[in-house]
Amino acid sequence: MHEAILELNIPFREPMVIYKNEFQGSGNGPLISLVSGMHGDEISGMYLLSRLAAFLDRVERGLEPYYTLEGTVRLIPVVNVPGVNFATRNWPFDGTDINRMFPGYDQGETTQRIADGILQATVDSHYAFDVHGSNEQFFEIPHLRMFSPTEEDLRLAPYLRCHYLLRRELTPLYKTQLSYQWKESGISPYILMLGVARRIDDDLVETLYQGLIDFMLATAVLAGPPPAPPLQPPTFGRNHTHLVLSRTAGIFRPTVTAGTMLRKGELLGQIVNVLSGQVEEEVRAPASGLLASIRSYPLVYEKELLARLFTAEENPSGAADVWYQEQ
Amino acid sequence: MEQKILTIRMPAQDQFSIRKNVLRASHGKPTARAAVVSGIHGDELEGLYTIYLLNRYLQEMREKRPEIFRGQVDFYPTVNSLGLGSLNRSWPFFNVDLNRQFPGNREGHVPLQAAHALLEDLQDADLVVDIHASNKFLLEMPQIRMQEVYAPKLLPLAEKSNVDFVWVHGSSSVLETTLATNLNETGIPTLVVEMGIGQRLTPAYSDQLLQGLLRLLCHLEIIDLPEEELPVLRPPRIIRDHEVWYFNAEASGLFVPEPNVFGEWIREGDVIGKIVDPLKGSDLQVIASPRDGRLFTLREHPVVYEGSLLARLVLQPADMDEGEVARDDA
Ligand SMILES: [Zn+2]
Numbered sequence: 321m322h323e324a325i326l327e328l329n330i331p332f333r334e335p336m337v338i339y340k341n342e343f344q345g346s347g348n349g350p351l352i353s354l355v356s357g358m359h360g361d362e363i364s365g366m367y368l369l370s371r372l373a374a375f376l377d378r379v380e381r382g383l384e385p386y387y388t389l390e391g392t393v394r395l396i397p398v399v400n401v402p403g404v405n406f407a408t409r410n411w412p413f414d415g416t417d418i419n420r421m422f423p424g425y426d427q428g429e430t431t432q433r434i435a436d437g438i439l440q441a442t443v444d445s446h447y448a449f450d451v452h453g454s455n456e457q458f459f460e461i462p463h464l465r466m467f468s469p470t471e472e473d474l475r476l477a478p479y480l481r482c483h484y485l486l487r488r489e490l491t492p493l494y495k496t497q498l499s500y501q502w503k504e505s506g507i508s509p510y511i512l513m514l515g516v517a518r519r520i521d522d523d524l525v526e527t528l529y530q531g532l533i534d535f536m537l538a539t540a541v542l543a544g545p546p547p548a549p550p551l552q553p554p555t556f557g558r559n560h561t562h563l564v565l566s567r568t569a570g571i572f573r574p575t576v577t578a579g580t581m582l583r584k585g586e587l588l589g590q591i592v593n594v595l596s597g598q599v600e601e602e603v604r605a606p607a608s609g610l611l612a613s614i615r616s617y618p619l620v621y622e623k624e625l626l627a628r629l630f631t632a633e634e635n636p637s638g639a640a641d642v643w644y645q646e647q
Numbered sequence: 648m649e650q651k652i653l654t655i656r657m658p659a660q661d662q663f664s665i666r667k668n669v670l671r672a673s674h675g676k677p678t679a680r681a682a683v684v685s686g687i688h689g690d691e692l693e694g695l696y697t698i699y700l701l702n703r704y705l706q707e708m709r710e711k712r713p714e715i716f717r718g719q720v721d722f723y724p725t726v727n728s729l730g731l732g733s734l735n736r737s738w739p740f741f742n743v744d745l746n747r748q749f750p751g752n753r754e755g756h757v758p759l760q761a762a763h764a765l766l767e768d769l770q771d772a773d774l775v776v777d778i779h780a781s782n783k784f785l786l787e788m789p790q791i792r793m794q795e796v797y798a799p800k801l802l803p804l805a806e807k808s809n810v811d812f813v814w815v816h817g818s819s820s821v822l823e824t825t826l827a828t829n830l831n832e833t834g835i836p837t838l839v840v841e842m843g844i845g846q847r848l849t850p851a852y853s854d855q856l857l858q859g860l861l862r863l864l865c866h867l868e869i870i871d872l873p874e875e876e877l878p879v880l881r882p883p884r885i886i887r888d889h890e891v892w893y894f895n896a897e898a899s900g901l902f903v904p905e906p907n908v909f910g911e912w913i914r915e916g917d918v919i920g921k922i923v924d925p926l927k928g929s930d931l932q933v934i935a936s937p938r939d940g941r942l943f944t945l946r947e948h949p950v951v952y953e954g955s956l957l958a959r960l961v962l963q964p965a966d967m968d969e970g971e972v973a974r975d976d977a
Contacts, residue, residue, distance in 0.1 A: 329899040329953050332926070413952065414784070415736070420747075427895055430952040492823035565754060569656040595660045619658035621740075621757050 325396065326437035328430060336402065338434065340441060341395045343376040349391025349541045350446035354532075355438060355498065356396070358419050358450065360403020360410070364514040364525055365451030369397040371529045379542075391541035394445070399438055407518065409455075419450075419647065420496040439501055447539060448502045449532075451512045452647045457617035458625065461579045462524055464553070465511035465647065467494070467503045473510075478550035479538045480510070481531035483579065484612065484630065485555040497647065511647055516616075554610070556630040562607050564627040566591060568600040572620045576611060578627075584608045588627055591620065607631045652723075653764035655757055663729060665761060667768070668722045670705050677719035679773040679867040683860065684723045684765070687746050687777065687826065689730020689737065693843035694778025697853040698724040701860050708870065718869030721772070726765060734846070736782065747822070749829040766829055773867055774804065775830055775837040776860065783845035784948040785956065788910055789852050790814055791883070792839050794821055797831045802885070805838055807866055809859025809880045812943060812961065817888050844947055884961065892938050892960040896951040898922045898931035904958075909945040912963075919958055922951060939963045 356365030424435025499509035534547035609631035685694025751762025904920035944959035
């Protein structure tokens with residue numbers, strides 16, 4: 321069922337509409353909401369939600385004989401409508417990041433109204449997903465982020481088939497984000513970080529598509545063949561984090577790819593002086609562990625984040641882990 | 648004395664610094680230290696000019712009447728120099744709002760380092776004034792904004808600042824990641840001034856604030872102006888959240904304010920402007936005021952969306968006593 325959740329008049333042209341596509345089952349199961357396209361350039365999430373819409377449509381029409389819908393699935397694939405049209409992360413008119421405008425205000429500025437509209441349209445959910453991507457400058461392998469997950473969250477997380485779970489404390493830093501407001505409202509937010517902005521990774525979308533169907537089976541939103549018991553993904557927090565910082569400015573050339581296991585001291589890449597061409601720094605792994613993310617935009621300042629590495633053992637010097645515009 | 652609180656090398660083999668200028672009494676231990684900060688947002692220039700005026704005034708005083716200048720004043724006029732030089736409100740390249748990066752981090756990316764360095768450098772100040780200039784959309788009369796929790800300490804200072812309004816916000820709107828919250832939280836009184844508009848100068852406002860800053864410096868005994876030379880100040884109107892009326896656009900189009908409404912007393916029913924549709928040649932909304940009050944915020948950028956803030960009115964107090972009560976319970 322396509323329904324407008326917010327309609328806004330746009331100067332000098334047709335109104336802008338934010339739609340939800342809602343699939344209502346027998347009414348016996350929980351409500352799951354999925355939001356993507358809050359950032360106009362994060363496209364994999366939008367594609368993932370459109371895949372789910374097609375699947376649920378088939379379920380509704382009886383074309384997926386093994387599945388029936390028990391609960392309700394609410395899809396909001398595009399929040400930043402002009403941002404999607406113009407391929408910009410932020411709201412194009414005043415540059416605001418919609419995911420820094422929550423909880424929003426229904427009588428306020430446009431992006432406050434959008435934030436309020438999205439929160440109101442999802443706040444009655446039992447499960448809520450906000451789908452994002454990493455930006456072009458810093459490649460992260462796909463993963464799941466949660467704020468102080470509960471036992472139940474940890475039981476369900478594996479069905480999503482993410483490479484790892486990043487657990488974060490609910491600090492004021494996230495206060496203006498949708499997922500924080502969900503958590504404050506008693507909903508466990510699942511933040512999916514899906515590949516890189518501005519492109520679609522088909523394999524990744526396929527994995528998450530299957531993962532979300534399993535998740536819906538595990539939560540009785542959907543009835544059907546039981547999902548295969550999944551493997552618990554590695555779970556990392558602030559004190560498993562090792563950050564690799566540049567010690568000089570220049571051109572960074574990585575020599576490894578994200579997702580690989582590194583040994584302590586292994587070469588990650590080099591920083592080259594733009595004028596002399598000399599290697600100014602050899603960047604090495606600070607510990608043995610999973611290289612979860614690596615800088616992809618080549619120009620770096622000094623003290624910039626080049627890579628994030630997670631170890632199974634706790635890292636006593638675990639530092640702040642937010643480094644750029646993310647989620 | 649010019650100093651750098653942070654220098655960062657950039658990829659193209661160049662560098663930039665956050666610079667400050669320290670004016671200190673020529674003799675003796677400074678009585679107190681005040682700091683004036685501006686340019687955290689790269690599109691806000693009003694504070695840069697205010698700092699210029701105060702800087703010049705104090706340097707002349709220190710030279711001609713050194714016995715009067717007894718303390719220390721630090722100026723940080725261009726904190727986000729990269730943004731200021733490139734018409735960027737945010738911190739360029741990293742594209743983040745510097746005033747959402749505090750307390751920062753010594754080992755963080757550049758804006759986090761900048762926040763950390765600035766906060767560290769202000770640690771032993773007795774007073775910090777952070778001057779902001781709205782944004783490129785809105786024109787604001789000079790005002791100081793503060794959170795209610797800090798009002799007991801800040802209100803007496805704000806009343807000496809020669810602004811037209813002091814707006815005391817309820818606690819629900821606290822932003823933990825601003826410079827002011829981080830300083831006030833550690834007991835360093837920090838006043839946030841909002842005045843004028845982004846990307847422009849309103850020199851009369853800088854002149855007005857200069858008088859207030861001199862008064863504050865006297866209060867801290869940083870300067871020792873004789874009574875007869877002290878600027879005569881207008882006491883500000885103290886306003887609470889419920890005393891502010893917001894005009895938000897009900898249509899999307901081109902906003903055309905009435906001439907001469909900004910800063911004026913508006914009566915109920917007065918038209919303050921309209922939103923027009925150039926294609927149809929029709930008026931989409933004629934904005935009449937539902938209340939009496941003074942228009943202290945006005946939109947200068949004419950393109951509006953439904954919901955865009957057009958103006959703010961501070962309501963006329965029901966009677967003068969109410970204003971007094973409001974001050975006492977601060
Ligand atoms: Zn995002």
